[in-house]
Amino acid sequence: MSTPDLSDGGSISEATDPNRIEDTEWTAGEAWERYGSKVVTVINLTIFFIVWELFARSGAINQLFLPTASNMFLALWDGFTTTAPPGAVISGSIRDHLLYSLTNLSIGLFIACVIGIPAGLLMGGSKYVEKILSPYVWALASLPRIALVPLFILFLGFTVKMQITIIALSAVFPIIINAWAGVKTTDESLLAAARVFGASRAELYVKVVLPFTLPFIISGIQQGIGRGLIGVVIAEIFGGSKGLGYLITRAADTFNSALLYAVLLLLVIVSLTLIQITRSLEAYVAPWRRVDKV
Amino acid sequence: MSPVETGRRGAAPDPSFAPEPAGAVPVIVSRDLTVGYKLHRERKRLTALRDISLSVNAGEFVVLVGPSGCGKTTFINAIAGLVQPWEGSIEVNGRPVTGPGPDRAMVFQDYALMPWRTVESNIRMPFELQKLGLSKQEIDARVRRYIDLVDLTGFEKSFPYELSGGMKQRVGIARALVSEPDILLADEPFAAIDAMTREAMQGELERFVAKTGQTVVFITHSIDEAITLGDRVVVISYRPGQIKEVVDVNLPRPRFDYDVKSLPEYSELRDHIWRLVKDEALQTAHGAK
Known part of the structure; x- marks a missing residue:
């Protein structure tokens, strides 16, 4: 073996070449592996809606309870292309209700983050804060939020404040618990490494604990969105005169099953979209956590 | 005590491995x-340890x-x-x-690299945490030199999860050596x-x-x-x-x-x-x- 001359760039290594990656053609099998699941999903959903359409048309179930898929899509289309006439209690317009619900959800989630992230970080960072707060966090997190709705109606009436309180309260606990867990599980050897290289206590938090916890906080927000959406619907079903939850109850009351199913489908789409956005966000801020995922 | x-050290034919001076x-x-x-x-x-007396020379x-x-x-x-x-x-x-x-600097068994930092940023970390009185240009040059030393040139912007175990540890070694402790x-x-990478790295x-x-x-x-x-x-x-x-x-x-x-x-x-x-x-x- 030849002796590398350290004075002009010898190395501690096995040989590596950064230009090892070349372009290559895909075989059909590889292309299928990459895009196949998307194709399957589209076919799968198409079949689902066709079967639904045929089943509903057969009249096995009264169309008052199960509309045809085409009617549902029509209701959804009308809902987005028309606005409610002024003063109308209930119309087919979904747009305004969706906007109202999403606005409340955003405000509720924002409040949940503003409270939940610092609370979780403090609980993870300080034994005393943890000891004091953890019984309340676990108690409230395990209490079904719906049980608190009458109480908030009592305090705040049938108002937007009541609805946002319920949304924030639904979303805040997953955020607190995830941020807390993130801080507590920060890799000991990363902390030791930072200390060896001179990190102060404050630097340990800023340069190790926070970046380590960030993906945990994002999964907390992801769960918070799911819970928050439940909070939106509950709050609007219980007390309100606007929003998707309200629209569901009104659609049911007026036997407008097409609209009812349209709103349900819309809730699924909204929920999946929001979760997908946080997933992409998580993948963006913490690429090392999704190496084995697609 | x-x-x-x-x-x-034993008699060494290579001049850079000369025996230490007396005292x-x-x-x-x-x-x-x-x-x-x-x-x-x-x-x-x-x-964990009891009555350890040991003196290590320069x-x-x-x-x-x-x-x-x-x-x-x-x-x-x-x-x-x-x-x-x-x-x-x-x-x-x-x-x-x-x-x-x-x-003092340390190399860890599990590498202990910050997963959110690139190779270059991990190696630069000791300079962020310690005041060593080097100018920005000096730090840049030093970081580049040690990336080169551990043969990771071209991988500066890679993240640790993209590297093999041997490459990760070379980042860990460069991080420990870069402040020249x-x-x-x-x-x-x-x-x-x-085993093979290990022997080469020992050498x-x-x-x-x-x-x-x-x-x-x-x-x-x-x-x-x-x-x-x-x-x-x-x-x-x-x-x-x-x-x-x-x-x-x-x-x-x-x-x-x-x-x-x-x-x-x-x-x-x-x-x-x-x-x-x-x-x-x-x-x-x-x-x-």
Whole structure:
């Protein structure tokens, strides 16, 4: 073996070449592996809606309870292309209700983050804060939020404040618990490494604990969105005169099953979209956590 | 208590491996060091190391071997300033260790790279955390030089999860060397690396520290690695860890090039250390029952 001359760039290594990656053609099998699941999903959903359409048309179930898929899509289309006439209690317009619900959800989630992230970080960072707060966090997190709705109606009436309180309260606990867990599980050897290289206590938090916890906080927000959406619907079903939850109850009351199913489908789409956005966000801020995922 | 005798390097044909001058300076001095950790749940504390007295001279390569759980890691953590002595003392450059300092750096077995930082950013981290009085240009040049040294040029913007184990540890080594510390601490740095890469990296490390004159305290489970790298091999006994024997290794350097494994002295040393470690390993196995 030849002796590398350290004075002009010898190395501690096995040989590596950064230009090892070349372009290559895909075989059909590889292309299928990459895009196949998307194709399957589209076919799968198409079949689902066709079967639904045929089943509903057969009249096995009264169309008052199960509309045809085409009617549902029509209701959804009308809902987005028309606005409610002024003063109308209930119309087919979904747009305004969706906007109202999403606005409340955003405000509720924002409040949940503003409270939940610092609370979780403090609980993870300080034994005393943890000891004091953890019984309340676990108690409230395990209490079904719906049980608190009458109480908030009592305090705040049938108002937007009541609805946002319920949304924030639904979303805040997953955020607190995830941020807390993130801080507590920060890799000991990363902390030791930072200390060896001179990190102060404050630097340990800023340069190790926070970046380590960030993906945990994002999964907390992801769960918070799911819970928050439940909070939106509950709050609007219980007390309100606007929003998707309200629209569901009104659609049911007026036997407008097409609209009812349209709103349900819309809730699924909204929920999946929001979760997908946080997933992409998580993948963006913490690429090392999704190496084995697609 | 007098410091334990210091080891000397064997006659070396390569001029950069010249024997140390007489009157070598001790840089790490541990006197009757006893240290351990608390077991919170049981209201007990566990002594990891007892009465460790060891003196490491400037430029010396000391390797610690011993069974799992014997407190080797605790010893280098004490040198690093991550744990404080219960009894006795540990001094670096004549001053008692009260915490980590820029004169010491460490390489970790599990690499301990920040996963959210690129290769370059990980290697730059010591400069962010320590005030070493270097200008930005000097730091940039230094970081580039050490990336080049560990042969990761082209991978500056890669994240650790994109690298192989050997490459990750080269980042860990560059991060430890980049601030050019007097003392390099290494806790089983090559344990998770495949055998061929490992041997190559041993050779490069030996060559590098011989050139810089850095003092190294190195932990390993491999007796071959200990003999290949160490001026002295310190065998530590099982719980609580005590020094069982300090073995001088007087083999020519650079050992990687001289193929010291074929020398009869090598087999004798290997046999001798193996006997010492075997007794302890058996105790570990019994203790584990």
